[in-house]
Amino acid sequence: MSIHRQVIIHESKDALVSAVASRFIRTVARIQAEKPLVNVVLTGGTVGIGILAGVNASPDRDSIDWERIALWWGDERWVPRGHADRNEQQALDALLSHVAIPEQNIHTMPSSDEGIELDAAAAQYAATLRENAEAGAELPHFDVTFLGMGPDGHIASLFPHRGELAEASSPVIAIRDSPKPPPERISLALDTINSSERVWLALAGTDKASPLGLALAGVSPNLVPAAGVEGRRRTVFFVDDDASADVPRDLIAAEY
Numbered sequence: 001m002s003i004h005r006q007v008i009i010h011e012s013k014d015a016l017v018s019a020v021a022s023r024f025i026r027t028v029a030r031i032q033a034e035k036p037l038v039n040v041v042l043t044g045g046t047v048g049i050g051i052l053a054g055v056n057a058s059p060d061r062d063s064i065d066w067e068r069i070a071l072w073w074g075d076e077r078w079v080p081r082g083h084a085d086r087n088e089q090q091a092l093d094a095l096l097s098h099v100a101i102p103e104q105n106i107h108t109m110p111s112s113d114e115g116i117e118l119d120a121a122a123a124q125y126a127a128t129l130r131e132n133a134e135a136g137a138e139l140p141h142f143d144v145t146f147l148g149m150g151p152d153g154h155i156a157s158l159f160p161h162r163g164e165l166a167e168a169s170s171p172v173i174a175i176r177d178s179p180k181p182p183p184e185r186i187s188l189a190l191d192t193i194n195s196s197e198r199v200w201l202a203l204a205g206t207d208k209a210s211p212l213g214l215a216l217a218g219v220s221p222n223l224v225p226a227a228g229v230e231g232r233r234r235t236v237f238f239v240d241d242d243a244s245a246d247v248p249r250d251l252i253a254a255e256y
């Protein structure tokens, strides 16, 4: 297991959301001092969207230069644009419609009402990634990737015991028969997620304790997809007290 893996435990979900929101603002501002554009991959899920609302509510929100951030999605639900289930719509409501991000920097995944089929939509997003990569690369240089984790250990729309986890032929995958509704989704592949400099998983609640413990103990990603997550520079699990029951004590970097 990577020595760059850490767990930070917060006393409550609210404390977790607010601490990660502050850390995100500081991290993006710091990276922006070093390079012109920061690439961030967003997640859906209760905590992920809560963090975006926390960024919006922060008095430090505008320490980020919003014109120099590019946003991507780790996964999307295959429903029409504007549908309340879309991770994009939730992110817009929580933060993106409140800050001045240039529209061309918001790289949403295609939606089910665009007249294309699911596989074509996944291929289209892969092409968008390629178009925004540096010369010779297939992917943009992701600086921060947010992930949530479901109670079954899924991350993005990569679910346990499924072939998509080992899919390496494309950076973006069409998902059918998802065990969590809606059944059709688009997801970044595990290798694409792991190309990010920093991967930040944020999760809360007692139903996440067991899969989190298994992921950190190094079980197969086939059993718990979160076990396969590893950012290039750092992988941090931000968790609340309820989710921390089975965390190996030697991985805990900070507790409240």
Ligand SMILES: O=C1O[C@H](COP(=O)(O)O)[C@@H](O)[C@H](O)[C@H]1O
Pocket: 043, 044, 045, 046, 047, 048, 074, 075, 076, 077, 087, 147, 148, 149, 150, 151, 154, 155, 156, 157, 180
């Ligand atoms: O469906 C999804 O679920 C996961 C986890 O969601 P949570 O509400 O249990 O935190 C999320 O990470 C993923 O992006 C989303 O599409």
